[in-house]
Amino acid sequence: MNGKIRSDDFIAFLNWSVPLSSLRRSVLFLLVLFVDIFMLLPIYMDPYVEIYRNILLPPIAIIHLYAFWIVVSPIKRQIASRMYIGVFASFVSLGYLVLIQKFLYSMAGLRSPLYAIGVVLGAAIALIGMIRYLVGKVENETFFSGKNKGMSVISLASSLGVVLGHVTLGIYRSQVAYMWAAAFYGLSIAMMFLAVVMIYRYILIRRHPELFIPEK
Numbered sequence: 593m594n595g596k597i598r599s600d601d602f603i604a605f606l607n608w609s610v611p612l613s614s615l616r617r618s619v620l621f622l623l624v625l626f627v628d629i630f631m632l633l634p635i636y637m638d639p640y641v642e643i644y645r646n647i648l649l650p651p652i653a654i655i656h657l658y659a660f661w662i663v664v665s666p667i668k669r670q671i672a673s674r675m676y677i678g679v680f681a682s683f684v685s686l687g688y689l690v691l692i693q694k695f696l697y698s699m700a701g702l703r704s705p706l707y708a709i710g711v712v713l714g715a716a717i718a719l720i721g722m723i724r725y726l727v728g729k730v731e732n733e734t735f736f737s738g739k740n741k742g743m744s745v746i747s748l749a750s751s752l753g754v755v756l757g758h759v760t761l762g763i764y765r766s767q768v769a770y771m772w773a774a775a776f777y778g779l780s781i782a783m784m785f786l787a788v789v790m791i792y793r794y795i796l797i798r799r800h801p802e803l804f805i806p807e808k
Contacts, residue, residue: 602735641694684779
């Protein structure tokens with residue numbers, strides 16, 4: 593595989609990322625917005641349920657330490673920053689799925705486990721679709737140059753179905769908790785795609801270090 597001549601599209605995919613000059617600001621901005629604001633505030637939002645704090649606070653502390661490790665020396669950790677963004681997006685995606693359970697069960701007062709199962713199943717189908725789409729585009733070396741036909745219909749339908757279902761329930765029952773659940777599910781799926789892209793890129797860089805062009 594390493595002996596194969598790679599196209600400009602493949603090389604561009606490996607090296608496409610946040611410019612080094614703004615990497616430090618980008619890492620801190622993502623951390624503050626998607627973790628410190630969009631995750632910590634809902635954890636302590638009424639009704640306060642201790643189990644969600646216990647589940648999410650330890651990884652939140654770890655992701656902060658990981659971010660500061662990147663920020664201290666971004667020039668030396670250009671490759672590591674790809675993995676960090678992938679890990680960060682993975683955690684945020686999973687964290688939002690956990691918060692959705694709070695919106696549905698602690699705020700909306702749902703009792704049936706079918707809602708949680710549906711959310712997780714929808715996210716799993718979307719993840720499988722994302723992986724198949726991304727790997728196919730990169731292996732065919734058409735990530736930038738090829739026509740984007742999008743992810744599978746099933747993947748998109750599952751994500752839209754969960755979001756629209758929550759919005760419909762929110763309107764029907766006049767409860768804002770469903771709206772929160774829909775918004776955070778959408779954010780979770782978006783972060784999931786970012787995680788897949790960045791982690792897969794990191795793996796390919798480790799496989800093809802000769803194709804990585806570090807910034808000075």
